[in-house]
Amino acid sequence: MSRLVRVTLVAFLGLCALSLVDLAAETDAPFSWMRPDKFDYINDMFSAVTGENCRSKPAEQLNLPRETIAQIPKYNNLLSTVIYSNRSAMLHMHNMALNRAFFYSFIYQKLNNTWDFLNQPGLQYYYMSAAADVSASPGFLNGSALYFDFNCSYPNWFRTYPFNNTIPFFGPRAWRADDYNEPTNFLREPTNNTMDIHDYGAGRDSNYSNSAYKTNPWYSFWMPDITGETDSLRKFTYSVGIKYSNTTGHFISDEFEDTSFFGPPQPSQTDGDQSLPVLFTSPYFDCGRSNKWIVSATAPVVEYFPRYSRYIHLRRPRFVAVSTMDTEFERIDMNQCPQAEGNPPPNYFAGTDRCKGTTMCEPISGYGFKRGGYQCVCQPGYYYPWFHDGPFLGWEIEEAARDEYEVGFDCIAVDERQVIPNVMPEFVERKKRSVLSKKTEFLEMTLPKAQSPRPSPRQKRHLVARLKDYKEKLLREKRSKLVARTKRDTSRKIHRNKRDAVDEIAANRFENILQRMYQTKPENCQSKQAHELYLPGDAGHGVEKLFEAQGRTALRLAHFLSNFLQNVDEYEEFGNLRGDRRLNETHIFAEVIANVMSDFKIKGSGVFFDRYKFRMSPPVNNTDPRFTDGITREFFGPYAYKLELKDEGLDYYKAIDFAGFKDYYVDASWYRDMKARWATNQYGLKKFTAKPMIRSNPMGTSLIRFEYYPLTYRAPRYEDGEWLRPQFKCDGMVNDWVVTYVVPFFGKNSLKTEIEFKGVVTVEAKLDYLDINQCPAEFHSANSFKNTARCHFESQYCVPSEGKRFTRGGYKCECRQGYEYPFNDLAWFFDGQTMEEEWRKLSAGEPNRYATLKCRIAGASSVAASVVMTLILACAVSAWTRT
Numbered sequence: 066m067s068r069l070v071r072v073t074l075v076a077f078l079g080l081c082a083l084s085l086v087d088l089a090a091e092t093d094a095p096f097s098w099m100r101p102d103k104f105d106y107i108n109d110m111f112s113a114v115t116g117e118n119c120r121s122k123p124a125e126q127l128n129l130p131r132e133t134i135a136q137i138p139k140y141n142n143l144l145s146t147v148i149y150s151n152r153s154a155m156l157h158m159h160n161m162a163l164n165r166a167f168f169y170s171f172i173y174q175k176l177n178n179t180w181d182f183l184n185q186p187g188l189q190y191y192y193m194s195a196a197a198d199v200s201a202s203p204g205f206l207n208g209s210a211l212y213f214d215f216n217c218s219y220p221n222w223f224r225t226y227p228f229n230n231t232i233p234f235f236g237p238r239a240w241r242a243d244d245y246n247e248p249t250n251f252l253r254e255p256t257n258n259t260m261d262i263h264d265y266g267a268g269r270d271s272n273y274s275n276s277a278y279k280t281n282p283w284y285s286f287w288m289p290d291i292t293g294e295t296d297s298l299r300k301f302t303y304s305v306g307i308k309y310s311n312t313t314g315h316f317i318s319d320e321f322e323d324t325s326f327f328g329p330p331q332p333s334q335t336d337g338d339q340s341l342p343v344l345f346t347s348p349y350f351d352c353g354r355s356n357k358w359i360v361s362a363t364a365p366v367v368e369y370f371p372r373y374s375r376y377i378h379l380r381r382p383r384f385v386a387v388s389t390m391d392t393e394f395e396r397i398d399m400n401q402c403p404q405a406e407g408n409p410p411p412n413y414f415a416g417t418d419r420c421k422g423t424t425m426c427e428p429i430s431g432y433g434f435k436r437g438g439y440q441c442v443c444q445p446g447y448y449y450p451w452f453h454d455g456p457f458l459g460w461e462i463e464e465a466a467r468d469e470y471e472v473g474f475d476c477i478a479v480d481e482r483q484v485i486p487n488v489m490p491e492f493v494e495r496k497k498r499s500v501l502s503k504k505t506e507f508l509e510m511t512l513p514k515a516q517s518p519r520p521s522p523r524q525k526r527h528l529v530a531r532l533k534d535y536k537e538k539l540l541r542e543k544r545s546k547l548v549a550r551t552k553r554d555t556s557r558k559i560h561r562n563k564r565d566a567v568d569e570i571a572a573n574r575f576e577n578i579l580q581r582m583y584q585t586k587p588e589n590c591q592s593k594q595a596h597e598l599y600l601p602g603d604a605g606h607g608v609e610k611l612f613e614a615q616g617r618t619a620l621r622l623a624h625f626l627s628n629f630l631q632n633v634d635e636y637e638e639f640g641n642l643r644g645d646r647r648l649n650e651t652h653i654f655a656e657v658i659a660n661v662m663s664d665f666k667i668k669g670s671g672v673f674f675d676r677y678k679f680r681m682s683p684p685v686n687n688t689d690p691r692f693t694d695g696i697t698r699e700f701f702g703p704y705a706y707k708l709e710l711k712d713e714g715l716d717y718y719k720a721i722d723f724a725g726f727k728d729y730y731v732d733a734s735w736y737r738d739m740k741a742r743w744a745t746n747q748y749g750l751k752k753f754t755a756k757p758m759i760r761s762n763p764m765g766t767s768l769i770r771f772e773y774y775p776l777t778y779r780a781p782r783y784e785d786g787e788w789l790r791p792q793f794k795c796d797g798m799v800n801d802w803v804v805t806y807v808v809p810f811f812g813k814n815s816l817k818t819e820i821e822f823k824g825v826v827t828v829e830a831k832l833d834y835l836d837i838n839q840c841p842a843e844f845h846s847a848n849s850f851k852n853t854a855r856c857h858f859e860s861q862y863c864v865p866s867e868g869k870r871f872t873r874g875g876y877k878c879e880c881r882q883g884y885e886y887p888f889n890d891l892a893w894f895f896d897g898q899t900m901e902e903e904w905r906k907l908s909a910g911e912p913n914r915y916a917t918l919k920c921r922i923a924g925a926s927s928v929a930a931s932v933v934m935t936l937i938l939a940c941a942v943s944a945w946t947r948t
């Protein structure tokens with residue numbers, strides 16, 4: 066290299082470096098482009114409060130604005146809107162709060178006679194119910210409570226307290242404890258299996274009706290309920306029919322016995338927020354307890370109050386307690402995207418995303434209260450640059466420095482967009498591409514868009530060379546195709562590439578499954594063969610994820626029963642404290658009824674006790690010596706189900722004891738399988754620990770440890786239960802397609818030495834709410850619908866959509882990298898339903914535009930702004946201006 070050139074080069078590089086340093090100095094620090102926004106404001110409030118300083122903070126610093134939680138599930142919209150996975154935990158909290166509200170409302174009003182006083186839930190019932198809410202739903206909720214209003218609860222566990230007297234405050238609350246530092250926890254990692262249970266109505270600072278109490282936002286929603294002005298609006302009468310059985314194979318009566326009770330409000334679609342049965346609090350700091358920012362779903366418990374009084378005229382339905390379910394604020398997904406149809410106000414964080422103008426924002430679920438839970442997808446009419454694979458991720462943008470942000474994260478405009486053609490039959494019929502189209506394709510590929518129509522001689526030479534290459538390439542392709550075809554023919558082995566075809570065998574099977582499903586109806590199910598009432602097991606793919614909340618509702622009951630049957634000894638007394646009696650059948654009926662009433666996806670729910678495992682207390686005033694130790698029923702299977710009355714709008718609920726049927730439920734295969742697994746071998750059950758602190762006396766002077774501290778019980782996990790294959794239940798009760806979850810529960814054996822299998826809890830979820838996934842999947846994925854999406858896989862990939870239910874077409878076909886969406890219709894993907902419909906037309910020989918529903922190769926835009934180019938240019942320009 067000559068000396069001159071070297072000197073110039075060095076000089077040029079030096080200048081260039083100088084100018085770059087200059088450029089940097091003119092602007093601010095690399096991260097200053099991120100201006101503080103509403104997220105920072107909330108984050109400051111969030112981190113300013115800790116467990117140590119919260120007591121001294123004023124109330125307004127312990128609450129965050131209500132709008133920080135967007136898209137709160139509303140009872141009267143649940144059926145008409147799609148609840149996405151980013152709100153499924155909140156929906157479960159909503160349903161569990163309602164579940165407890167229904168349970169206690171029912172049980173108080175059903176067992177309202179004075180002689181039922183001891184059959185009402187006892188102290189341990191409350192504690193174990195709250196513990197089960199928490200232990201059965203990790204990942205969904207972390208706290209469960211029932212707070213009674215002043216003088217609204219009748220305790221039946223103080224032996225010397227008159228039965229018609231109330232106690233001032235009573236608020237048993239369970240929350241997940243951080244047990245990483247326990248002596249028994251040698252892993253030093255929270256196990257999620259330990260619960261603290263305290264009575265908030267006891268000890269110092271127990272007046273949670275007081276506005277100075279700071280952390281009681283749940284109280285003022287429902288209480289105090291003194292005047293009764295809003296009774297007609299906010300209380301609703303529910304009615305449940307129950308059919309009891311007293312001996313195996315017989316019902317006491319052929320009729321359902323009707324029970325009406327007052328419960329939480331039942332709003333119509335148009336009613337406002339005032340009459341919703343479940344209200345969410347704004348985020349508040351749970352000071353002194355879990356010491357976290359939490360959000361509670363609250364629902365009211367209604368009782369005909371006062372329950373025991375000679376002055377009947379004083380009685381009215383009254384909100385006596387509020388049931389709450391808590392979750393951490395940090396776990397609730399926020400939506401940083403701008404307000405839009407899918408992101409309605411109020412949303413405090415709307416518009417704090419950092420997507421650039423050529424992209425638009427889409428939320429990603431599972432981020433919680435953390436920046437970057439979104440991705441920037443190209444606006445309609447733009448495509449991703451070649452060097453970037455798919456959407457720009459929010460968290461990548463959030464950690465970009467200024468320079469990166471300014472040059473990157475932009476999509477490139479699509480040129481020459483088309484308008485969606487209406488039907489174009491000749492387009493479909495044209496089988497072979499004409500020579501002309503090859504030529505235009507070639508020209509499109511080689512000629513930059515901005516070029517003048519008449520190429521210069523130099524360009525012409527270039528073109529001819531490229532044309533030669535291109536022809537050769539075509540020839541090569543043709544040859545290799547021929548070779549491939551002959552190869553396939555000779556070997557007769559079908560090697561199907563997931564990317565290039567729909568699995569027609571699977572598509573046919575899909576069709577048959579849908580047909581079977583649509584053709585089986587309540588009217589004709591009796592005449593169907595037994596196998597026609599089932600779908601294959603792989604038709605229920607994804608159910609364990611999508612219906613996890615429903616499964617966990619059954620699991621909760623299994624946890625409660627396990628805890629109760631392992632720890633409550635019906636003869637125990639603790640001084641003035643009376644231990645719980647045995648479970649009453651009404652309790653379990655109420656539990657299954659509450660399961661069905663509180664969740665619109667649950668069609669039926671039951672508890673099925675094993676043979677001779679349900680023991681009852683002796684009848685009142687018993688004289689029969691056989692029954693002094695109580696009665697043991699051969700079978701007990703309370704089962705509740707929902708009758709959907711479409712015309713009247715309201716559902717009706719019924720419950721029946723399966724012991725009354727002539728066919729024993731213990732002979733059903735779902736029962737036998739569960740029992741076979743768990744009857745002799747309980748390996749794998751988890752141990753749960755509850756630490757109950759109770760009130761020392763009726764007035765709640767102080768909080769003391771319960772006699773058994775801590776309480777432990779062994780219970781199944783969600784994975785220990787089983788989802789059965791989809792079935793049409795043609796039993797005159799459910800009469801619908803359902804998927805059933807079965808989970809066992811365990812109690813002490815009769816010698817109280819070991820635990821044993823006691824029965825199963827079931828929940829039946831409506832199959833129609835299951836989304837199906839038609840997208841390509843691995844060969845081992847047990848999904849009968851995989852590989853049936855009608856995308857054009859050469860240019861598109863398939864993304865399953867949420868909330869499309871059990872029908873065809875619940876997916877999107879999005880353009881692959883290097884391809885672009887060709888139409889000018891504000892979309893950037895092809896909808897699965899359109900693809901399916903056009904495909905149907907195509908196979909029926911009707912005019913269609915299936916062949917046009919493809920992405921086209923992204924045109925290399927003339928200013929394919931490469932980062933390197935820009936930098937060099939900037940360098941050169943600055944160097945040049947300096948000299």
Ligand SMILES: *[C@@H]1O[C@H](CO)[C@@H](O)[C@H](O)[C@H]1NC(C)=O
Binds near residue numbers: 372
């Ligand atoms: C118990 O409740 C039922 C139904 O609400 C009512 O008819 C009955 O009078 C109540 N009994 C007592 C003792 O309050």
Ligand SMILES: *[C@@H]1O[C@H](CO)[C@@H](O)[C@H](O)[C@H]1NC(C)=O
Binds near residue numbers: 203204254255256257
């Ligand atoms: C506890 O729960 C959290 C959140 O659901 C989960 O991430 C964690 O893995 C769980 N811990 C254990 C030991 O299971």
Ligand SMILES: *[C@@H]1O[C@H](CO)[C@@H](O)[C@H](O)[C@H]1NC(C)=O
Binds near residue numbers: 227373
């Ligand atoms: C409780 O019952 C007793 C006896 O029936 C009665 O004398 C007393 O007034 C009742 N107390 C209340 C608070 O109703």
Ligand SMILES: *[C@@H]1O[C@H](CO)[C@@H](O)[C@H](O)[C@H]1NC(C)=O
Binds near residue numbers: 216229230231232
């Ligand atoms: C609360 O209940 C107790 C016991 O039933 C009773 O003595 C007291 O007067 C009640 N207080 C009020 C304000 O009603």
Ligand SMILES: *[C@@H]1O[C@H](CO)[C@@H](O)[C@H](O)[C@H]1NC(C)=O
Binds near residue numbers: 233
């Ligand atoms: C609880 O606080 C409220 C509001 O300050 C007050 O009216 C009520 O008397 C208090 N109750 C008790 C039992 O201290």
Ligand SMILES: *[C@@H]1O[C@H](CO)[C@@H](O)[C@H](O)[C@H]1NC(C)=O
Binds near residue numbers: 317
């Ligand atoms: C069950 O109820 C029926 C109808 O009330 C009655 O006739 C029968 O004696 C009862 N059986 C038992 C074992 O209590």
Ligand SMILES: *[C@@H]1O[C@H](CO)[C@@H](O)[C@H](O)[C@H]1NC(C)=O
Binds near residue numbers: 203205242255392393
């Ligand atoms: C529940 O608590 C555990 C342990 O503290 C935590 O990891 C988890 O995120 C919490 N989950 C919810 C839903 O609040």
Ligand SMILES: *[C@@H]1O[C@H](CO)[C@@H](O)[C@H](O)[C@H]1NC(C)=O
Binds near residue numbers: 408428
């Ligand atoms: C949840 O996801 C849906 C669908 O992606 C979206 O429309 C909605 O805005 C998301 N909600 C939140 C709070 O992120």
Ligand SMILES: *[C@@H]1O[C@H](CO)[C@@H](O)[C@H](O)[C@H]1NC(C)=O
Binds near residue numbers: 650684685
């Ligand atoms: C359950 O409660 C009902 C209503 O009080 C009562 O008739 C029944 O005898 C109780 N059953 C048992 C087993 O105690």
